[in-house]
Amino acid sequence: MDEKTMRFREAVRDEDRENVRAIVDSTGFFNPEEVGIAVELVDARLSMGPESGYEFLFAELGGKVVGYMCYGRIPGTEASFYLYWIAVEQGLRGRGIGKELMAKTEELVANRGGRRVYLETSSRGQYESTRSFYLRCGYAAEALLKDFYSPGDGKVIFVKVV
Secondary structure, three states: OOHHHOEEEOOOOOOHHHHHHHHHHHOOOOOHHHHHHHHHHHHHHHHHHHHHOOEEEEEEEOOEEEEEEEEEEOOOOOOEEEEEEEEEOHHHOOOOHHHHHHHHHHHHHHHOOOOEEEEEEEOOHHHHHHHHHHHHOOOEEEEEEEEEEEOOEEEEEEEEEO
C-alpha cells in the first residue's frame, strides 16, 4: 500500500465492526474479551450516535482501514477527554500511522474544547513498546495502579495537556 493514499475519516460505518475486530486481533496484545469490548464501542456509536460518548478516527490506506482511535469526553469533567483505544494493523506498525492518529485525535479534542487527554495501558513487559509510544507522543505517566488487571499486571495512567 502506498502511504501517500492515507486518508482519515470520523464517520463510523457498519463494516467498521469487522475492521476494528481484525485490527485489534492482529496486534496480538488483546484477549478475546478485550477484542469484543473494542467492537462493542463501535456498536454503541452505530446504535446511539454521538450520545454514546464514543468518537472515532479511522486511518485508511488504499481504501482499507488499517488503524483507528476511539476517544470521548469524560462525563462530569469540564474539558477532559479519554483515549479508549488506538490500534494499527500489526504488519503496518512502526510506519507513523499511530503517531498520525494520535496527533489528529488530539487536534480534534482541542477543537472540541478539550484541555487534558488521559489514557491507560498495562504495566506488563509486553506493553513496553506501547508505553514508549505514549511517552514519545508527549504523554506523562501520572499513576500506577498495581495489580489492577490481574496479579502482577498494573494499570499505568498517562496524561497530556493539549
